[in-house]
Amino acid sequence: NAGVTQTPKFRVLKTGQSMTLLCAQDMNHEYMYWYRQDPGMGLRLIHYSVGEGTTAKGEVPDGYNVSRLKKQNFLLGLESAAPSQTSVYFCASSATGTGSYEQYFGPGTRLTVT
């Protein structure tokens, strides 16, 4: 099993450009999440999904959109990138059932917006 994978690993964008980050998981998890991690800010939740076809806003959703068309994939879109979106982006998934929502993270995407 690959677990959680993220594509791409690195990306440099110019201000105003758009891009999509792809997250895939092969653990049949219902829940998926997108976080950003900035120095000194810890992990902040952008959007999350509790099942195929459903999404919800997290702590810092502005400037991002998401889609969950298939259970195993969760896409994060930036329509018009801004320098403030320079960060490391992590995708995670979790199973339901225990109520603990233990997170399984991908390796991250390092995004720089110039």
Place this chain on the structure above:
Amino acid sequence: TQLLEQSPQFLSIQEGENLTVYCNSSSVFSSLQWYRQEPGEGPVLLVTVVTGGEVKKLKRLTFQFGDARKDSSLHITAAQPGDTGLYLCAGPRSAKIIFGSGTRLSIRP
């Protein structure tokens, strides 16, 4: 409002020393988790504590959940350079996880 406060924020100690990291909240959690994140990688789940007063051991790491389920601690015995990383506590809230701000641990050889 930070629901989970971790202390200390930074810790640099010599190899072989012992250390304790704390995770505190004013709210009750049904469980608390600890993750370790190494540079350039995603966080990895170390343990989940579920019952108040529970103690779990993972080799030289000992995790404890407070009796009131509002706090947790991580104790490392005889720290090694491989223990270096960012340690995060986290607790569930609905379908989401609340993360603490983390403790950055550096072990000097």
